[in-house]
Each structure stands twice: as C-alpha cells, then as structure tokens.
Amino acid sequence: MYDTIIIGAGMSGLAAGIRLAYYDQRVCILERHYTIGGLNSFYRLRGRDYDVGLHAITNFTPKGARKGPLARLLKQLRFRWEDFALSEQIGSSVRFPGIELQFGNDFELLRSEVYRKFPHQKTAFENLLGRISDYDDLDQASFELSARQVLCEVIDDPLLIEMLLCPLMWYGNAREDDMDFGQFCVMFRSIFLEGLARPRAGVRLVIKNLVRKFRGLGGELRLRSGVEKIKTDNGRVIGVVLENGEELEARRVLSSAGWVETMRLCDDISHVETRQAGQLSFVETISILDAPPSKLGYDETIVFFNDSEKFPWRKPDELCDVRTGVICSPNNFRYERGEELEDGSIRITAMANFDRWVNLTDEQYRLEKLRWYDEISASAVRFMPEFRNRVIDTDMFTPKTIRRFTWHENGAVYGAPYKRLDGTTHLQNLFLCGTDQGFVGIVGAIMSGITIANQHCLKD
Amino acid sequence: MWAQREVYFLTFRSGNEMTREEIRDEIIDILQDIAPDEDLSGLDDKTTFRDQLEMDSMDFLDIVMELRKRYRIQIPEEDYPHLASMESTINYLEPVMKDMQRVS
Ligand SMILES: Cc1cc2nc3c(=O)[nH]c(=O)nc-3n(C[C@H](O)[C@H](O)[C@H](O)COP(=O)(O)OP(=O)(O)OC[C@H]3O[C@@H](n4cnc5c(N)ncnc54)[C@H](O)[C@@H]3O)c2cc1C
Numbered sequence A: 001m002y003d004t005i006i007i008g009a010g011m012s013g014l015a016a017g018i019r020l021a022y023y024d025q026r027v028c029i030l031e032r033h034y035t036i037g038g039l040n041s042f043y044r045l046r047g048r049d050y051d052v053g054l055h056a057i058t059n060f061t062p063k064g065a066r067k068g069p070l071a072r073l074l075k076q077l078r079f080r081w082e083d084f085a086l087s088e089q090i091g092s093s094v095r096f097p098g099i100e101l102q103f104g105n106d107f108e109l110l111r112s113e114v115y116r117k118f119p120h121q122k123t124a125f126e127n128l129l130g131r132i133s134d135y136d137d138l139d140q141a142s143f144e145l146s147a148r149q150v151l152c153e154v155i156d157d158p159l160l161i162e163m164l165l166c167p168l169m170w171y172g173n174a175r176e177d178d179m180d181f182g183q184f185c186v187m188f189r190s191i192f193l194e195g196l197a198r199p200r201a202g203v204r205l206v207i208k209n210l211v212r213k214f215r216g217l218g219g220e221l222r223l224r225s226g227v228e229k230i231k232t233d234n235g236r237v238i239g240v241v242l243e244n245g246e247e248l249e250a251r252r253v254l255s256s257a258g259w260v261e262t263m264r265l266c267d268d269i270s271h272v273e274t275r276q277a278g279q280l281s282f283v284e285t286i287s288i289l290d291a292p293p294s295k296l297g298y299d300e301t302i303v304f305f306n307d308s309e310k311f312p313w314r315k316p317d318e319l320c321d322v323r324t325g326v327i328c329s330p331n332n333f334r335y336e337r338g339e340e341l342e343d344g345s346i347r348i349t350a351m352a353n354f355d356r357w358v359n360l361t362d363e364q365y366r367l368e369k370l371r372w373y374d375e376i377s378a379s380a381v382r383f384m385p386e387f388r389n390r391v392i393d394t395d396m397f398t399p400k401t402i403r404r405f406t407w408h409e410n411g412a413v414y415g416a417p418y419k420r421l422d423g424t425t426h427l428q429n430l431f432l433c434g435t436d437q438g439f440v441g442i443v444g445a446i447m448s449g450i451t452i453a454n455q456h457c458l459k460d
Numbered sequence B: 001m002w003a004q005r006e007v008y009f010l011t012f013r014s015g016n017e018m019t020r021e022e023i024r025d026e027i028i029d030i031l032q033d034i035a036p037d038e039d040l041s042g043l044d045d046k047t048t049f050r051d052q053l054e055m056d057s058m059d060f061l062d063i064v065m066e067l068r069k070r071y072r073i074q075i076p077e078e079d080y081p082h083l084a085s086m087e088s089t090i091n092y093l094e095p096v097m098k099d100m101q102r103v104s
Helices: A011-022 A069-077 A107-117 A119-134 A147-154 A158-170 A181-194 A203-216 A259-265 A354-358 A362-380 A399-406 A441-457 B020-034 B057-071 B077-083 B086-097
Strands: A002-007 A027-030 A042-045 A048-051 A086-088 A092-096 A099-103 A197-199 A220-222 A227-233 A236-242 A247-255 A281-289 A302-306 A320-328 A344-352 A391-397 A430-432
Touching (some): A002 A011, A011 A069, A011 A203, A011 A441, A042 A203, A069 B057, A092 A158, A099 A107, A099 A158, A107 A119, A119 A147, A119 A181, A147 A158, A158 A181, A158 A320, A181 A441, A203 A220, A203 A441, A227 A247, A227 A259, A247 A441, A259 A430, A281 A362, A320 A362, A344 A354, A344 A362, A354 A399, B020 B086, B057 B077, B057 B086, B077 B086
Parallel strands (some): A002 A027, A027 A220, A092 A302, A247 A430
Antiparallel strands (some): A092 A099, A227 A236, A236 A247, A281 A344, A281 A391, A320 A344
C-alpha cells in the first residue's frame, strides 16, 4: 500500500514526488512513456542532443533572490541555485509589422520601450502594473476574469494590448482568443517582471536533478507503467490498475495526466465531456546551422512575431497557422566564456491543428512536415535574418509528438482552458497537479506539484 | 531516507529534560535547513519570523513537517499560529518536547 501514487513523471509529478518522499511517504510515480520529463523531455537524433520542449526557463531570479517561484521551489525541493546552472537570456522581443518591443531580465527595458513607442500609454501601463501586483494568486473568481476586458479598461491602444498578449499567450494560455486574467498576471510576472534563462545542458539537467533527488529520498519511479484505471469505492480512490493488468493500492492518488484524461481513468465515471479539453497545439521546427546565429548577425534569445495588428490565438483550420510564431535560439543566452553551445540552432513554433495532423497517412505526414518546415521558416525570416542557406540538419515535431509525450487530449500543450486551481476532484483522495491545475511551463509545473502536495498530501 | 540524514530517536527519560535553549537550537537547525540562505545569527526571539525572514506559508508548513519528521510531533493545523515567533514556538513546544531527547 502506497501513501501516494502519482500519475506522470513530468515536471509536476516529479516535484510532488520529492516533497512527499522527503517527508517519508511511500511514493510511487507511474509513467506511461519509456522516458521521463513529459512535455519537457529530451532525445538524441543523428548524433545530436535535442530538447522536446525547452525554449527558456521562465521566472528567472538571480542567486540570492528570496522572492518569486524560482527561489521558492529551490527551497521547497532543497536544491541550491547552482544546481540548475541557469544562464540568462541576452534579450528578447515582440515583433509586429513595423514595430518592436524589446524586453530582457531587467524590467526597465520593457518599461522604456513601452514609454518610447506608446508615449500616450505611460500612465495606462503603470496602472496595468498596479492591477498585476494587486492580483492574488489563489482566488478562482478573479483568476477567470477576461484578460482582454481588463486590458481594454486600462489601456486604450489596441496594438499595445495585442503586443503584450502575444508572448504571454504563447507561453501559457490554454484558452482560444482570450486569456484568464489570472493566467495573464502569472505569465506577465514570470516573463516580463522576472525573466528568462536556460541551463547550458538543456532541460535534461533539470529532469536529472529532479529524478536523482526523488530516487535518493527513496521514491519509486516506474516507467512503461501507464495507468489504465483509477479504482474507486464510495467516493474514494482505492488504487490504480496498470495497462499490464497489475493493481496497486494507495491511500491517495495525485494525477498530472490532465483533467479530462484523469476523469476518463476513473471507474465511477461513465461519460467525460471531451469538449472541455484544450484545443491549442503546436508544431515546432528545429534547424541546426553551420554557425552560431550570432554569425548571421542574430543575437535575440526569443522573438515572438505576428504579421498583422491583430494577434490570432486559436486553432487553425489548416494543418498550421504561420502568421504568428516564436523563434528561439538556444545559443543566445549568456553562457560562460568557452561554454557556448557546439551547434548553432533555431527553433520556431507555430500553431497547429491536432485533428488534421493525426488523420494523415504516414506518407502524407512525412510530406506535410517538409512542406510546413518550409512555410514556417519562410514566415520567420520576415522577422529575423535569413538562415535557410546555413541549415545542416533539421527535425520537427507536431501535435502527434506532443500527444505521444504527454497523452494530452488533442495534443493540447497547455491543457484544458478551465483550470482547477485547488486541485480537488469529485473523489476526496484524488487530486490534480500540473497543466490542468493551472500552473504551466517548467517552473509553473514544478510549483504546481509542490503546492498540491503540500495542500492535500502532507498534512494528514 | 534514513541513511542520508541524522537520525533522531524519541526517548523518554526522567530528570534530564530538554531545555528551552536546546529547543531553540533545534528550531534554528530546522530553519537553517528550510532556508539555507538566511542569516539566523541575529534572530530576535520576540519578533515574528515573518517580519525578519523571507518566509511564506510553505515555509511554515516545513517547520511543522520537520518537527514531525524529527520528533514525531503532530501539530494540528489550528495550532500553526503558535509558531509565529521563536519565543511563541518555544512556549508551545516546551511542554511537548521536554521529555524528548535527540540522540544523533
Ligand atoms: C513546444 C513546447 C515548448 C515549450 N517550451 C517551454 C519553455 O521553453 N519553457 C517552459 O517553461 N515551458 C515550456 N513548455 C511547457 C512545459 O513543457 C509544460 O508546461 C510542462 O512540462 C508541463 O508539465 P506537467 O508535469 O504538468 O505535464 P506533462 O509534462 O504533460 O507530464 C504528464 C506526464 O504524465 C504522463 N501520463 C499521462 N497519462 C498517463 C497515464 N495514464 N499513466 C501514466 N502516465 C501518464 C505523460 O506521459 C507525461 O509524462 C513547452 C511546451 C511545448 C509543447
């Protein structure tokens, strides 16, 4: 009998596992995949290391900072700041036709950019900052306010609204068109007020640290152990059944599989409304260059681009929508001298339609990947220097890939639009953590695991 | 789990009771563990932890959890406010901990 069974060895499941194992619980993490990390996993292809998800770690705060999610999670998981070996971004920007807003890890840069490019919005922007710092993390009602509505009340230049929403939606919005105001505040803080950084070794360093700590505390991690059923009795979970038929008992279960996905596992629920699942999925191209991007005159860390004055944030009808995207260069972080990455690379993310991608035949799938690789690159070079003649290897992932790594319905990167902030479910000892609890991204997912473990799994 | 940190046993003895000073040392040790970056040397026992240290509700939970882990003391949630400052914490723990001894 386990004290807690955790479904999923992504960031949130591992973080929750560490908390519980640290306080002497018998914990088992069950992961369906043959590898750990969930959405933020890593792999090797043709002699090179790749990350599945990582662009940058958000919420960067410098060593010694005592406030903010990064400092909190280090404390809670008993890591040292150095353990994640974070190098800061060089600088990023939001680019719309004819206008750019630069930002970096010093918030004053964004403030001065807004002041310069939207001189009539100075007071409005300060008022918005006030709203953001007043916002209280935990209240479901204020979380669900419409961000667009709040922004319209405060700011009267629609272009500034779109330019602020663009990066924040890209990095953490599960809802089409609009965003929960709570999520907007969380993302604003984590990207603009705190900042972006990356471990030189990529996401594998984070994952390996988490796993090593979990195992070192006596936690059990089982790969290739998909949960097929959550067994219930009288409003309580009594255990889980694995895909191979094995049954495990637990005093409680914590699931990072997503809301709809978890409900579907429960043996007391016969019908799950899948319309509640998220719709937003991505493709990402990875281009390995024969030189670092700086040699092409490009030293931006992340560029969020959009080719019109209105930012479209919804599932495309076609396989992809390349009007907006995110360009990330893992080389463009401030690594120690001599520690620069070996290969130059550019990653570009675009919106994608899950159903269209999964319904392709194998041959079509291969061809569409090639076609959209070209479309995406062509769209991006409108906002960055030409790099296509410097490419020596490529890879690409699609909503199908995301589905394979996360099992999220529709390959929805940020899960379902409706978040369950308190992590509770209809069963008194089944809890939700990770994407559908509400905190997304690497730091968000880790915080989610910690918070839900603390609130629901430690105190009894 | 047990192997990598000091092990604490709970023993009942007569006479040699755990003093307030020893309890204080133990709390300092716990705080050091929870917040390794804090300088605790100048901690004022009468002022709340919250006013002197960068501590949030997660850290308070950790004080409770560390006491449970080290001494098997269960502190009910309604008693958490007793852990506001060093002095109030010691006052609260003294009757509970006086019969315990840390054997390393
Ligand atoms: C292209 C892309 C780029 C991204 N870039 C960044 C970035 O730069 N910075 C950032 O901070 N975040 C980024 N993210 C977001 C970040 O990866 C996620 O928010 C975070 O990893 C979510 O973690 P999680 O633990 O909530 O969920 P997941 O990672 O989805 O973990 C859930 C785990 O549960 C397992 N599982 C599901 N069902 C079962 C079952 N029935 N039985 C057993 N196991 C099961 C899955 O296999 C998976 O391992 C990116 C995401 C994508 C797709």
